[in-house]
Amino acid sequence: MHVSHGKKSQAIIRRDHKLMSPSYDRHSGFVYKRAKGCYLWDLDGHRFLDFAAGIAVMNAGHSNPEVVAAIKKQLKFGLHAAFPDFYAELPVRFSERLVSFLPRELNKVFLSNSGTESVEAAFKLARWHSKKKWAVAFTPSFHGRTMGSLSMTNSNPVARARFEPFLPVKHVPYPYIYRFKNEDEGECANHSLNAIERVFKKHNGNVASIFFEPICGEGGYIVPPKDFARGVRRLCDEYGVIFCVDEVQSGCFRAGKFLAISNFGVVPDIVSLSKAIGGGVPLGATIAKKEIMDWGEGVHSNTFGGNLLACAAGVATLDFLKKKRLGQNAVKVGNMMLKVLNEMKEEIEIIGDVRGIGLMIGVEVVKSKKSKEIDEKLLENVLLDAGDKGLLLLHAGKNVIRICPPLVLSEKQAMVGLEILGSSLKKFG
Numbered sequence: 143m144h145v146s147h148g149k150k151s152q153a154i155i156r157r158d159h160k161l162m163s164p165s166y167d168r169h170s171g172f173v174y175k176r177a178k179g180c181y182l183w184d185l186d187g188h189r190f191l192d193f194a195a196g197i198a199v200m201n202a203g204h205s206n207p208e209v210v211a212a213i214k215k216q217l218k219f220g221l222h223a224a225f226p227d228f229y230a231e232l233p234v235r236f237s238e239r240l241v242s243f244l245p246r247e248l249n250k251v252f253l254s255n256s257g258t259e260s261v262e263a264a265f266k267l268a269r270w271h272s273k274k275k276w277a278v279a280f281t282p283s284f285h286g287r288t289m290g291s292l293s294m295t296n297s298n299p300v301a302r303a304r305f306e307p308f309l310p311v312k313h314v315p316y317p318y319i320y321r322f323k324n325e326d327e328g329e330c331a332n333h334s335l336n337a338i339e340r341v342f343k344k345h346n347g348n349v350a351s352i353f354f355e356p357i358c359g360e361g362g363y364i365v366p367p368k369d370f371a372r373g374v375r376r377l378c379d380e381y382g383v384i385f386c387v388d389e390v391q392s393g394c395f396r397a398g399k400f401l402a403i404s405n406f407g408v409v410p411d412i413v414s415l416s417k418a419i420g421g422g423v424p425l426g427a428t429i430a431k432k433e434i435m436d437w438g439e440g441v442h443s444n445t446f447g448g449n450l451l452a453c454a455a456g457v458a459t460l461d462f463l464k465k466k467r468l469g470q471n472a473v474k475v476g477n478m479m480l481k482v483l484n485e486m487k488e489e490i491e492i493i494g495d496v497r498g499i500g501l502m503i504g505v506e507v508v509k510s511k512k513s514k515e516i517d518e519k520l521l522e523n524v525l526l527d528a529g530d531k532g533l534l535l536l537h538a539g540k541n542v543i544r545i546c547p548p549l550v551l552s553e554k555q556a557m558v559g560l561e562i563l564g565s566s567l568k569k570f571g
Contacts, residue, residue, distance in 0.1 A: 148186025169522070169537065170529055177204030180548050180555050182534060190529070191559050193547045194536045198359075198391045198502075201418035202462045203550040209421040212458035216450055225253070225448030233448030236456045240419070240427060243400040243460065245409045250435035252428040253447040257390035257416035258286025260426035261353070263442060264412045265290045265309075267430060268351035268384040270437050276345045277309070278338060278352040278383075280316040282361025282539065285353055285388055285414075294353050297361040297539065312341045316358050317366045320495040320506060321514070331367035338374065342381040351384040351412075356402035359391040362539030363504025365497045371406035378411075384434065386412040390426075391502075394418035394459075395469035395549060398476070398500040405499055421459035425452040468549040472500035475556050479503060479545065482560050490564075492520065492571035503545040504538060507567075516541045520570060527566040533559050 151173035175185045180203065182190045195201065202209060216232070223230040237251040252263050265277060279285065279294035286292065287301060293308035295301055302308075314337040322330040342349055354374060358364035378385040387410040392402035394417070399405055401413065411434055416426040426447075446452075463469070480498060483505060487493040494508035507524060509515040521541045528535055538544040543563070547556075 150185040154185060169525065172529065172534060179203045180551050190532050190534045191555060192534050193545050193559055194534050195546050195548045197536065198396060198546040199417045200422055201394050201396060201468065201549045202421050202459050203548045206421060206462060208462050209455050209458045212454045213451055216454035221451055223450055226443045226445065230448065232450055232453045236453040239457055239460050241429065244429060247409055247431050248413060248429045250430050250432050254426035254444055255424045255446050256426050258288045258291045260390065260414035260416050260428045261285045261291040261388060262288055263428040264386045264414050266442055267412060267435060267437060268386060270441060271434050272350040272384060274348050274350035275310050276349045277311045278341055278349060279311055279313055280354065281313045282316055282358060283355055284360030314338050314341060316361065316364060317370050318364050319367060327367045331370045331373060335373045335377065338377055342377060342383060349381065349383050351386050352378060353386045353388055355388045355392065356406065357392045357397060357499060357502050360538055362542040363498060363502060363544055365499060368406065371403060371408040375408045384412060385410045388414050390414055390416045395463055395472055396500055396502045396546065398469050398473040400469065402499065419456050419459060420452050421455040423452045423455040425456050472549050475551055475553055476500040476503060478553055479556050479560060486564050486567065490567050490571040492567060501547055501549055501551065505543040507541050507543060523570050524566045527569060528562055531562045531566065533562040
């Protein structure tokens with residue numbers, strides 16, 4: 143577990159283990175006390191540079207003063223307006239602001255509280271609108287843990303075990319260039335596109351949707367071949383399938399553009415967003431083309447969608463991301479980090495692959511470059527060692543270091559983190 147060596151932190155961990163569900167997937171002994179910008183402090187006063195951003199949530203930085211001020215202001219007027227049953231201006235304002243960042247075709251919004259809810263809404267909407275049965279998702283992929291989204295999630299067997307039967311979903315291979323024979327980008331893309339088309343043909347006329355992560359998140363921070371998304375769009379148009387994009391982790395300028403899918407020149411039919419759009423407050427949104435989001439009253443709703451504090455935080459977050467041009471910063475700092483990491487790759491035997499767009503970067507750790515053998519314990523040792531040196535990181539997939547810092551990260555801060563990570567990789571490589 144490492145990291146939390148202080149008595150205060152250890153005491154909290156003991157209390158946690160007595161009471162909290164053992165299903166939480168803790169990989170670090172870090173115990174949160176406070177945070178600001180790109181830094182976190184534990185209960186014992188130790189400072190850490192954050193390369194995890196609360197699982198890609200804190201794009202605008204921790205304790206962002208503009209977000210905090212917006213929340214404080216709203217507290218004077220109320221917390222909850224029961225927006226699904228009554229009207230309120232703030233959720234409408236947030237939705238107007240949100241669609242201003244999106245392709246003009248995406249212009250109808252359903253508000254919720256989390257990533258899995260935003261995916262569930264997309265899943266239901268696609269089935270309701272199309273009157274079709276099947277969905278298609280990828281291996282690996284992660285779309286959430288409630289039953290509809292879990293039926294599509296396929297990145298970690300433990301998340302699915304003993305929860306069958308699932309909803310009708312067919313899985314096809316995500317185009318994973320590093321793990322594809324000869325690492326041929328074109329062949330890799332065609333292999334997956336052909337698999338998609340086989341499913342579309344087999345269930346011709348009865349496939350409602352395909353769900354796609356523009357950058358595969360929990361499955362390993364995998365960047366698809368550059369023309370792959372266009373190929374999926376073409377197949378959806380040809381077979382009448384709704385193209386749903388899960389931007390829960392990759393959205394909000396993490397990959398440079400507001401939607402990561404925009405890096406590939408594609409407009410989807412439905413988008414699911416969450417994580418960063420609330421600036422740290424739970425908030426989800428499902429955005430669709432008007433002609434698709436045509437379901438009637440009572441077909442789908444919730445209690446807390448459009449929560450006033452969440453929407454106040456959301457407006458402030460979106461305004462801050464735009465004002466500070468954090469998408470541009472993500473590209474600038476991300477490109478610098480990719481360059482340094484690729485230089486490390488040439489020197490360190492256990493770095494098998496470096497990939498990413500903007501500040502969504504994966505470093506695949508292997509036993510050796512030749513074997514590409516996965517060693518989960520090796521990855522754990524690297525992450526724990528970096529944590530002991532003051533850098534907080536998460537894993538993705540079985541053997542990938544996930545680099546997803548706040549988008550306010552400076553080049554100087556990035557270099558400090560890379561020096562720590564490099565020393566930990568060299569220690570075990």
